[in-house]
Amino acid sequence: MIRVGINGxxxxxxxxxxxxxxxxxxxxxxxxxxxxxxxxxxxxxRGYDMYAAIADRADEFDAAGIDxxxxxxxxxxxxxxxxxxxxxxxGARNRSTYETHGVxxxxxxxxxxxxxxxxxxxxxxxxxxxxxxADAVRVVSCNTTGLARLLAPLEEAYGIEKARVTLIRxxxxxxxxxxxxxxxVVPDPATIPSHHxxxxxxxxxxxxxxxxxxxxxxxxxHTHSVNVTLRAxxxxxxxxxxxxxxxxxxxxPEGAGIDGAGKLKEYAMDRGRPxxxxxxxxxxxxxxxxxxxxxxLFENVHQEADVVPENVDAIxxxxxxxxxxxxxxxxxxxxxxxxxxxxxxxxxxxxxxxADD
Ligand code: NAD
Numbered sequence: 001m002i003r004v005g006i007n008g009x010x011x012x013x014x015x016x017x018x019x020x021x022x023x024x025x026x027x028x029x030x031x032x033x034x035x036x037x038x039x040x041x042x043x044x045x046r047g048y049d050m051y052a053a054i055a056d057r058a059d060e061f062d063a064a065g066i067d068x069x070x071x072x073x074x075x076x077x078x079x080x081x082x083x084x085x086x087x088x089x090x091g092a093r094n095r096s097t098y099e100t101h102g103v104x105x106x107x108x109x110x111x112x113x114x115x116x117x118x119x120x121x122x123x124x125x126x127x128x129x130x131x132x133x134a135d136a137v138r139v140v141s142c143n144t145t146g147l148a149r150l151l152a153p154l155e156e157a158y159g160i161e162k163a164r165v166t167l168i169r170x171x172x173x174x175x176x177x178x179x180x181x182x183x184x185v186v187p188d189p190a191t192i193p194s195h196h197x198x199x200x201x202x203x204x205x206x207x208x209x210x211x212x213x214x215x216x217x218x219x220x221x222h223t224h225s226v227n228v229t230l231r232a233x234x235x236x237x238x239x240x241x242x243x244x245x246x247x248x249x250x251x252x253p254e255g256a257g258i259d260g261a262g263k264l265k266e267y268a269m270d271r272g273r274p275x276x277x278x279x280x281x282x283x284x285x286x287x288x289x290x291x292x293x294x295x296x297l298f299e300n301v302h303q304e305a306d307v308v309p310e311n312v313d314a315i316x317x318x319x320x321x322x323x324x325x326x327x328x329x330x331x332x333x334x335x336x337x338x339x340x341x342x343x344x345x346x347x348x349x350x351x352x353x354x355a356d357d
Contacts, residue, residue, distance in 0.1 A: 002319055005079040005103075006031040007053065007072060007094065009039055011173050012108055013085030015308045017048060018274065020083070022334045023312060025320075029079050032072055036064035051075040076101035081319050083311055084108065091115055095136060104134075106314045109141025109199075109307065119202035121148040122313040122331075123248070126324035129317045137318055139310045143167055143213075143222055144199040146281045146301035149248050150226065151200065151207050154295070157242050159231030161293070163209040167196060168216050168223040173304055181217050188215040220261035221278075221300040228295045236290045243283065247332055248309070250280040250339040251288075258284075261300055268302075271339075277305035279337045309337050 004020045006013050009031045021028040030049035033040040035057065044050055044066055052058040055071035062068070069075075076082060076097070081104045084091040088110030095115060098105040107115050117134035119125065121144070129137055140148065147165060154160055169188065172179025188194075194213035201207070234242075243249045252258050258267055269276040283299035290296075309331045316327040332338055 005075040008086035107138040121203040142303040161229040166225040167213040247338040253343040254286040278302035
């Protein structure tokens with residue numbers, strides 16, 4: 001069993017903790033919190049051992065009625081790998097602590113690429129990370145993960161001459177009451193390219209990709225408007241079939257009645273997904289259009305969820321010799337990654353005079 005600790009139990013940390021706990025070959029040793037708040041209580045109720053991220057604050061946990069099993073150094077001494085899910089920049093400050101304890105570490109995409117020896121996306125860089133025998137690996141951000149998953153099969157099947165992506169990013173996560181914008185759509189950054197294109201190249205080095213990004217007052221998902229100039233001229237149906245063969249991509253059937261992030265999240269909750277999480281890129285079948293060598297499509301990425309299976313695979317890439325395909329399969333099976341819809345492209349369409357009219 002791979003013994004795993006999670007340092008930082010927020011949006012990403014809580015999800016990675018659940019994903020690790022669900023793996024047949026992993027044991028979640030514990031999670032850290034900086035203070036005994038609602039999330040600490042929820043973790044305890046899930047049966048996770050709690051460690052004080054800051055040793056001096058252990059008394060605060062005791063006072064609040066939350067038992068702690070120790071502090072961060074105790075957790076590090078009890079694990080084979082730590083997953084750092086702290087806010088951007090804090091991970092970089094933690095690296096030396098992990099090194100002191102001789103514990104390999106997985107970092108998140110909010111850190112600069114140089115926080116780690118290698119960047120990771122399961123679809124593109126599992127073997128490279130394994131070969132690098134890295135002690136520190138960075139799982140790329142939610143947007144970069146989504147783009148790597150989408151572009152890798154296109155590059156393999158048709159070759160990519162140039163990819164251009166406009167990212168409409170969510171202003172904040174649902175729980176981030178202090179984030180924005182509130183009533184605007186803001187170029188972020190106003191300069192082009194945004195950092196996402198170069199970040200894609202940390203896991204897919206040979207693909208020419210430019211990105212531009214805006215921030216919108218929504219919390220559910222990011223939206224990508226994608227244009228890829230291919231080296232071949234496939235039909236739109238062939239591209240849809242290619243994507244349908246990728247379990248971490250969900251091709252939303254035309255006629256499913258899913259018109260945006262709101263209904264995607266509703267569908268995820270209706271399907272019983274924990275926290276309404278969508279681990280897959282969600283791309284609209286009818287948006288896939290090929291004109292000459294130009295491919296166009298729209299996809300959505302659930303920022304809180306798509307990196308979660310990637311973290312699990314990153315752990316196996318670092319500390320086991322499980323082959324890439326087997327790891328991905330194991331992760332997918334344990335979590336239930338892969339959306340199978342009963343509605344095919346030719347399936348039911350939405351009657352405009354429906355029962356709810
Ligand atoms: P978050 O703020 O929701 O969670 C971070 C947690 O770490 C909080 O619970 C915070 O209290 C805790 N923390 C702060 N300082 C700490 C310390 N010194 N030691 C231990 N815990 C500490 O942040 P998040 O959204 O989960 O982001 C974590 C990382 O994941 C960032 O690098 C971020 O860029 C990346 N990421 C976030 C998203 C997203 O959409 N939320 C998506 C992909 C990647």
